[in-house]
Amino acid sequence: MPRLEERCWSCSCSTGVKSKELSSASWIASKTGEMMSIITSVLRQAYVSLYHVQSANLIRRGLVLFAVGVFLALVLYLLQIQRNVVLFPEEVLDTLFSSAWWIPPCCGTAAAVVGLLYPCLDSHLGEPHKFKREWASVMRCIAVFVGINHASAKLDFANNMQLSLTLAALSLGLWWTFDRSRSGFGLGLTTALLATLIMQLLVYNDIYQYTSPEFRYIRSWLPCIFFSGGVTVGNIGRQLAMQFHRV
């Protein structure tokens, strides 16, 4: 920081000498000094806030959750594509990354938001989540979530109703097994509704298209997947909140 300031000083001084206006040069220099001090104070504040334990923890947790979200989104997207394309030519991966590159970041952001929201909501409601607070349970939860996706992608159901009911039962089972909190249920439900709504809006506005021609099929499993995803990410977020603060 001091080095940068020096350079600015010398720079403004040189311009001042060039223009041969000593007074204005000093004015410029003083102004620059003020600006620099303002900038340094702003930077310092940012640094302070970054240094502060809580916000640093928050950022780290957010980053981890973002990574988890991106990763899960990629994996699940691949799973869903498999349902529609039987065998991959090598180009599918390219098209995957070219056509819908924005999906994984979106999912990552959503995961970060939901995962940070869960512990926050817990602490605001004053009922800390204590049910099965351990990493093994979280891993189990993720595995079940991927399994639900796998089932929805790989299995052939007789009709959409059956698919929806099965997935709904599985999602509720996931919540009951790993969460069992009212806030978790509510937040998961909200996530599911919001995400489905956003997806519908995207589809209606032709921003995004389903690969499957049958639209109703997708509509039948999307909310369940989003619900269980919300619960899963919330589980991760809570565990992270506990883990990161256990200095």
Add this chain to the structure above:
Amino acid sequence: SPLNSLNCGVSLDAPWWSHPISARKPNGCQLTPPPRMTVRERLRQNISAAFYRHGLLCASYPVPIILFTSASILTCCYPLLKLPLPGTGPVEFTTGVRDYSVPSHGTQGDLGERPDWYRGPPVAYIQQVLVKAAVSPWDSSLVPVDVFRSPLGRVFSLLEEIRDHVYTDRSLESLCLQVTDLLPGLRRMQSLLPEHGCLLVSPGNYWQNRRDMFDSDPDILKTVHQHEPKGLHTSATLKDLLFGVPGKSTGVSLYSKKRVVTYTITIALSSYDARFVASLRARLKQLHPSTNCSLREDHMVHVHFKEEIGIAELIPLVTTYIILFAYIYFSTRKIDMVKSKWGLALAAVVTVLSSLLMSVGLCSLFGLTPTLNGGEIFPYLVVVIGLENVLVLTKSVVSTPVDLEVKLRIAQGLSSESWSIMKNMATELVIILIGYFTLVPAIQEFCLFAVVGLVSDFFLQMFFFTTVLSIDIRRMELADLNRRLPAEAGMPPPKPGPLRPREAPPPSRPSPHTITLQAPAFRNLRLPKRLRVVYFLARTRLAQRIIMVGTVIWIGILVYTDPAGLRTYLAAQVSEQSPLGEAGLPPHLGVAPVFPGGDPTSTLNVLPAPEPTPLPENQSQGHGEARSGPAPLTSPQITWGSEDEEVWRRLSFRYWPSLFSYYNITLAKRYISILPVIPVTLHLSPQEAIETRHPQDTQHAPRTSAKTTELQADLTLYKVAALGLFAGVLLVLLLFCLYRVLCPRNYGQNGVQHGRRRRGDLPCDEYGYSPPVSEISPLLLRGHSMDIECLANDGMLLASCCLAGQIRVWDAQTGDCLTVIPNNGLRRSSSSGCWEHRDGWDPSSPAYDADSLLGPEARNASTPIMDNEHPLRRRTTPVRPALFGDQPDLTPLIDTNFGEVPPSQMMPGCGFDFGELVERAYKEHEASPPLPFPPSPPAARQRRRSLGDQSVAPPEQVLLAPWDWDSSVWSMELRGNLIAAGRSSGKLELWDAVEGSLRCCNEDGSSGITALAFLNNRIVAARLNGSLDFFTVDIHKPLGLLQYRGPPGRASLPPSPCYSSEDVISCQLTRSVQCAHQKPITVLRAAAGRVVTGSQDHTVRVYRLEDSCCLFTLQGHAGGITAIYIDQTMVLASGGQDGAICLWDVLTGSRVSHVYGHRGDVTSLVCTTSCVLSSGLDDLICIWDRSTGIKLYSIQQEVGCGASLGVISESLLVTGGQGCVSFWDLNYGDLLQTVYLGQSGEGQPVRQLLVLDNAAIVCDFGSELSLVYVPSVLEKLD
């Protein structure tokens, strides 16, 4: 029902039906249920009794049970041998062509060896026409291009022939497989592959099957190679697809040695018409006779393809496996307090895996063949079955008292967890049952497997894992025995190690694990043998080697059986070598026709060329310079061998799937039928070759890069190696990053210390940034001259006593010093005289110096406070009986002249040079505003001081004191405005906190008072000799008695002076329990009308306060009691030197839970409504769930600060550190704030911490007290 039978079997087998269980069992489960019980409770009791008996059985006969379990595992896994090896290669089935009929869909019995996939029509029938063409005789006028230009040109006429072939009004168009569009992603191959028509593939596709395009193509090689992928390719390339033979054997190359061009025309037929195919075959053979060819034509090969696993499918699979491993890792990490952590983790994993194998084996035994992809559902099965039960079992068994016998421990552990295990099992079964009724076949199959897996897992847990656990626990006791024996034999005790650095000589205390040896012979003889086996296994690393060998064998089998793998390669090698071997025999032509349709493996070398030359490979020189030379030119020979029968075998096994996948036809789980190949031999004359030349062909100079193909192969190898290396490095880096992210610095205490101390040590970094100034500013209460010894509070008032014996009373709100009760003329001097008074800094009282140095007449009371051996001793156990008996000679005097010394680091220690310290202190002192030292009035008893900042003047009036001043204060309590102080001489004094006057004194006992409890109007004093005295405080004024408040604690009113100084207060000994404990009482707590004492004799006693009657003697600790917590809600928790924490029910005296949490003593205990907080000598603060006894998390404290712990509200925890206190969110273990008490970074450790009622905390900070108000931000959390 299987469970019932299981239990019955167990109970019948168990020979100890009448074993005295009920006396030992903690949860009081009896075999005969009381009459009035619900069904649920009776069931619960029955289950736990059955589990108890089962645990006894398992722990008694470990070896037979393990043998039995292994045998049953092997039996159940036996049907697995019939299942095919896991792999993705296609499988084949050969039938004859003659009597071929399309297999029916039905599942009528097994027809011979017909595989079960051989049902229904195939996706396609493949008819291949294998063309071998050569220009012969070879001529020196020919250029290299001629090798393949004219032979390739003949493909168009052949195609025409095939297309136009008609047999009884059936044409190819009606029979062939009609394909539609290519996949959308394959636009660039649109011109090369047929669309909207017959699937007919040949090299002619390069030129859209048009002869004119071929003729006008100047560079055939370029056309062929321009579609080859540049990078690595594992699947079939376009060249392979169109030529139908491996790229190297096509002969389309400038440097071909054989000068024979080989390619196939592949026709996919949708239906099989034997007569049409036969007529086509006959027609082609007739047109292009390959006379010497004797390929077999009577076999049809059906190839079944398994599900494809591409990269895109592999990613989810790999993800699930990673998650699975993480799950296993995090699960097994929780196994603790056992002998061999890894052994038990391995046993747990083995349990789960073998239960899975058993389920698959059992299912296939009963005719249910697994159709699901095993690799995909495997992780989910493991997750469903889970490792939870195993961990719960381990934890429960480990939590049983260590001093019990192993059998009983196992049995108790099992029975205490039986109900939850059964409940979980029932829940999972119900969930799976629900899944079974989804009526989706795949889910049903999964559920079936999961049910069988769950049941077999339960079986294995009960028999296998329990037994392994019993062996492990027995080993642990044996190891402890081995460790303890030399210690008893006079060896020095084992070094405490880095865990306890602040306790220089570890106190000799009983080993936490007491051993009950039932049958020494049994143990000494049998266990070492078992151990030897284990050690042998570990030493030779047998298990790893077996696994490695198994893996290698498996890979080998896979490679060998793979269609594209070793077997075909070997076969090809053999068949290639055989012509060389036979080359020595001149009469080839004579031999060949003898075996016209003979053995397919025999190789027939046919030399159709007019000029047969022996050993053609050795002499053929296809290179440019050789051509111009005089060397005899060899004419190409077309040979037909057995390797030509099934050309497709030499291609990648993905050849057919990739060909069909271009048209979105999957071959996964389906099959194709490959008809016998039609051989076509083409001989072209040199004239024809020259005629079909393109004008540019002759200009083709032999390229300089002659070895491009070899180079390419080499490059491929290098690329693979480099990629592999890169991927490995990347993986390692990724894992490292993952590790850093997931496990942030909470391993061990070093990281923590570093982190926190850095903040303290570096108040400014290079940017001039100082750490955020906390809004909590501690209020320092100065005045004591030495380290604070006792702290007591009662809401508004705060009393503290320092080592000098001075008692100060503070206002807890403002921090003002209200009263100072000085101690008189005491001079500290240890028995060895190592800490001497120095003349230079105490000019005011030379007489006392002489007095103390002369020593013998020094008045005596042992002050253990500054004993050199315990510079940081625990507050909860103030005495060591072995060290401090009632020895009057050791009494040091504490000179109140220490009051003149400014507060500084007064480290007591032998040989400590005070001079430097004092000089430094004086310098500092001069810099600071000088403290006044007013000559104190002689009537020191009545003196009141409100200026807390001032030091106490040297009280010269010591000798005037009518009572015994010379003993130090060992314990202190504050109620109302009465201070009860227990002295080392056994005196109990009651002081007025406001007035500073002594109100009452009781000298009934002579043994030092180690702990005091002041409740209502009763005082309980625990003495050093183990007796417990109950005093009653009587105030001879009715008003005062009325105003005396009820129970103290949180709900207490702010204290008001309840009696005036005129009241006569008397303190009478009402009852003295002489032998309350056999050993010194270490802890005394009183609440809710109960007095609880803990002693070094491992017991806790509960007394009623009113009549001093002993209600319970609680046994269960394996060491002296070091910490007790009791509050108004009758929660009683105790912690001992064995690191165990027990929760008791005060009403019944039964133990609620029992956990081991610390390595070393438990130093303090606090309970909230939901958790139990404990801190230990290992400087770890553990937070436990109160109802289940599960450790929620733990916080590593700094060294020496472990004992300071306080809970402000339900969710706010305060801990002390090096010169700071930290606030934590109790629910999350979340560090909220750290408040630094002093300016300088190097702080003394905060060793005592007291939570006041007004959400303030007070803690000792060297010789100062620090009052920290918790700001409103934190109060909002409540």
